[in-house]
Amino acid sequence: MIEFFKNLGVDMEVSDMSFSVSLDSGRGCEWGCRSLSSLFAQKRNIFSPYFWKMITEIKKFKEDVLKYLEDQERNLDMDRTKTLGGFLKSRGYSDLFQKAYLVPVCSLIWSCPAYSVLNFSAYSVLSFCRNHHLLQIFGRPQWLTVAGRSQTYVAKVRAELEQRGCKIRTSCKVESVATSEDGCVIATTEEGSQEVYDKCILAVHAPDAGSRDLYLHGDTDLMPRNTSAWSAWNFLGDSENKASLTYWLNIIQNLGEERDPFFLTINPEHTPKETFFKWTTGHPLPSVSTWKASLELHNIQGKRGIWFCGAYQGYGFHEDGLKALLSYIINTAGMAAAQGLLGKQMVTPLSNPKHMVPSLTEKGARILEEGGSVYTFAGKNSRCHLKSVLVIHSPQFYWKVMTQADLGLADAYINGDFSFVDKERGLLDLLMILIANKELNSNNSNHAKRREWWTPMFLTASLASAKHFLKHVSRQNTLTQARRNISRHYDLSNELFALFLDDTMTYSSAVFKVTLFFAPALAPAAPSVAAQQDPGVMPVHLLFQQPGREHLPFLQPNPRRGYSTWFTKSKNGISRSINQMMYSMLRFGYPKWSVIPSDERELWFRQFAHSDLTETVRKKFNEKAMDSYTKQINSWKIVWQKNKKPRFINGTVWEQMIAHGSRKKLQRRLLETPRTRRAIVAGKSNDEDLRTAQMRKISLLIDKSGKFQARIEKNHEVLEIGCGWGTLAIEVVRSGCKYTGVTLSIEQFKYAEQKVKEAGLEDRIKFELYDYRQLSDAHKYDRIISCEMLEAVGHEFMETFFTHCEAALAEDGIFVLQFISIPEERYDEYRLSSDFIKEYIFPGGCLPSLGRVTSAMASSSRL
Structure with a gap:
């Protein structure tokens, strides 16, 4: 059923399946299973031996049920006509267990009279309880309900059927269904007209055992006497076997307990007070006769072109009707058609494999998952x-x-x-x-x-943590192991990397153009509310003085709510991050309904009482927000210019936002158009592709004029350690220089050689298949470039790497190093543990910190 809703795009939400029992208006036994205080709603039950006996019998009941069902499923010839009453009697359960637990639970599930429960089929009832984890008081899985109630998915089902060409007719009662000599199915309507079809599916209820009256009301007298016992499902019984069932809709349908109560009661003794609606319905019951009849259904199923499909073919619930439908589709059109219509996952036949109880761990996981x-x-x-x-x-x-x-x-x-x-x-x-x-x-x-391999996130993961770390240590990038490590990643196939890289096959961080620009942002209107007063062009201060609003708090801009600023009554708390402030300004101005916290939406509505804000209100709020932001920007600017730029601010933001972010400029740019809110956006250009960003990265590495670039000239000889697939090589030699690239990847080597050959640059580009430690000390290079290769060196070999780089670099040469780093404070924790990258991506690798790189460079070289 959940898969069915998922395929339809129907949203689900958590519901409550707790229940309570109240006998003789609370004078008898009264308890619930919503919490421990609910269980002992009657304090005397703490000292009642009868109540404790019932609790122990519930545990025994679970064991008996599992054994009984296992025997039944192991031996299909066993008698399955035993009633629930017969099952209980044969095992000697107490009257209190029956009257205060099992009978009420079954009555609540099947919405049926208490006196009929003991005549139900034991196999049907007990297998249902097992499958839905109803054999224990606590620890049951949460149930789901359809968000927006049943009309939501009914509407989506109808729309889907009509899209597929189905014709749906409502309010059209069918009096009879018969077959003709030609094998056609004839349906006769209430008006007497007849219609002919090839086949007919009767997806309706079987004759119900009896009708019952339902009341939607707000009468708390039909709930347990102790409010602490109140639960989603509530059974109220008496000594004469009369009972009523009350469902607390506030928690079943997530209406909120603080609201006026809404109850649905079946067969109450008296008409409830505050009755909102009454209707009559029925529900199939899992009786022994129903069970016997279901075994004979195959004798008529599909005969004469008529199929029977309904919830009565299972336990009487929606899921059972759906399974019956799947059975029909599979039998008539085949498994492939069913999977094509409803989705493969939905129609894959599932057995009930011992209900997942091979071990405590498996059992716990299954309870969470099913x-x-x-x-x-x-x-x-x-x-x-x-x-x-x-x-x-x-x-x-x-x-x-x-x-x-x-x-x-x-x-x-x-x-x-x-x-x-x-x-x-x-x-x-x-x-x-x-x-x-x-x-x-x-x-x-x-x-x-700090977490190292011996202090993992979970104590239960200690063995695996030690195993993965030892595996990582065994993969250290020695001269022999390094080739294996590189091959495990880069030699998977060039075709694989081509799937997610651009055509330059550049496998490093791209440099996108980041800019600050101003863009209009539309103001979303909050949902309209009936009978709200239109403030027209009323000034803001008068708006707040309207009847019912004069004592409400004055809403203020609050930059503390980082990614979606709106106006709240709080004036405290200013974000310390300029990035968060900028994201706030992205939705600058009056609130966006979808991001207002639900607990404060009512205040928002009461404050404005209108589906949209007037231009006057809008402008005033924009001015207040702008004033709040720009004051804060100036205070940051003064502090940061006096001290230093925070490390979480990138250069572009610092230069354009801080150095030039005066209040007057911001005010002029933000409010340049009264009818349009302006948003500050920091990010890459929308129309810039990955290839452009990668070529910018390469250009930055080899630029002739940059302070930190290679500044390559025509007479230079360039070495690249970790040459990848050769794109940088081709760009480098455009200056007229000579280039040597080294790699340990056979696949990269072959691809790069072919690429250079196609470009006709074999005379200026040479690739070598060896380790950086095998570089000749006798050969010097004017420029050495290493782009995101240092991460594959490993912590233990960092000094070795810089020693060889210095040995290969000419006296006045330039060494350009670019690498991905990890924050200093996390480096030791990171290197002394294993993670996804080390296990699956780069065996033997280690992201260095800036401190580790500079210390290794200083201790092993003059670089």
Whole structure:
């Protein structure tokens, strides 16, 4: 069912499946399973031996059920007509267990009278309870419900069917269905007209056991006496076996407990107070006769072109109706047609493989994974709006994460143990969340504990951490091992790298053109609300004095909410990061409804009471926000110019935003058009492709005039250590110089040689297949370039690398080194542990810190 909703694009949300029991208006036994306080809503139950006996019987019941079902499934010839009452009697369960636990639970699930429960089929009821983890009080998976209720997915199903050419007719009652001598199916409508079809699917309820009255109301008298026992499903019974069932919609449908209560009660003893709506319905029941009939269904299924498809073919729920439909499609059109229509994952036949109980670990993982459980982890940082939703496909996900930590997460993703709801950005957003948390923890002294291989993230990952680190140590880039390490990555195939590189095959960080520019940003309107007063062109101060608003807090711009600034009552807290401030200005001005925290949206509406802000209000708010921002910019500017530029500010931002970011200039540029908000955007040009950025990178490395570039001349001889696929070589020799490139990758070597041959530059370009440690000390080069090769050298060989570079460099030569670095404070932790890059990408590699590079350079060379 979840896969069906996923394919339709129907959103799901967490629901509640807790239940409570209240006997004799709370004078008898009363308890719930929503929490521990709910379990002991009646304090006397703490000391009641009968209540504790019931608790122990619940545990025994689970063991008995699992054994009973295992025996039934092992021996298909066993009698499956035993009733639930017969099952309980044969095992000696107490009356309290039946009246205060099992009967109420079944009544709540099947919305049926209590007196009928013990006549249900034991096999049907118990297998349902096992499959839905209902054999325990706590530790059940969370249930899901459709966001927006059933009309949401009904509308999407209808739209999908009509798009595929289906004709849907509603309010058209069918009186009978029959077949003709020609084999056609004839349906007779209420008006007496007949229509002929090739086949007919009767996707309707079987004759229901009995109708029941349902009331939507707000009467708390039909809930347990103790409010601490209130749960999603509530059973109220008496000594005469009369019972009513009340469903608390506030928590089932996430309406909020603080709102006025909404209850749905079936067969109440009296008409509820505050009744909003009443209707009558029915529900199939899992009786023994139903079970017997289901075994005979195949005798008529598909005969005469008529198929029967409904929830009664299972436990009486939507999922069972869907499975019946799949069975019909597979039998009539085949598995391929079913998979093509509904998706391969959805129609792959699944057995019930012992219900995943081979070990404690597997069992725990399965409970988390089956049944649509949802676990939400959210931080307190309101400036970060990243979100990533993972879909767990296998219990191996939990095992791998528990035993291998971050490497286990990577392994689980590689092997398809989980995927992302958002196929485009899901993985990227997860990585960004991990990065944000890493940076947050590194700045927080309480979380700054260093992690080496002997102190992994999880204690359970200790063995795997030690194993991976030892494997990493064994791959140190010795002269022999380095060739193997490089081959494991670069020699996979040139075709593989061509899939994600541009046609230059440049495998290093590109340099995109970063600029600050001003762009219009449209102001999204908040959802309209009926009967709201239109403020017209009312001044802001009068707007706040309107009846009902005069005592509300005055909304102020708040740059603290980094990525989506809006106006809040808080005046405190200024972001320390200019980057966060700039992202705030991206949505500069009055609020964007989608990013207003839900707990403060009501205030926002009450403050303005209009679907959009007038031009006067809009302008005033823009001015206030601009004033707040520019004052802060100036205060930063004074401090930073006095001290130094913060390391998290790049040069472009510093020069254009800080050095020239005076208040008057900002005010003039931001508010140059009264009807248009202006946004500051920092980023790469939208129309710049990867190839352009890579060629800019190469140009920066070999530029003749740059202070930190190679400044290559015609008479120079250039050495590149780690030459890659040869693009830099071709660009370098355009100056007329001679070039030598060394690599350990056979695939790169062959590709680069072919590329140079096609360019006709063999006389000026030479490639060598050997290690930098095999360079001849006798041969000197005027320029040496190493572009993102240092990361593959390794911590232990850093000094060796610079020794050989100095030996190969001419007396007045220039050595250009570009590498990816890791923050100084994380370097030791990083090198003393293993990670995804070391395990899967660059065996033996190590991202250096700037301090490590400079110290190695100083201790081993004169560079």
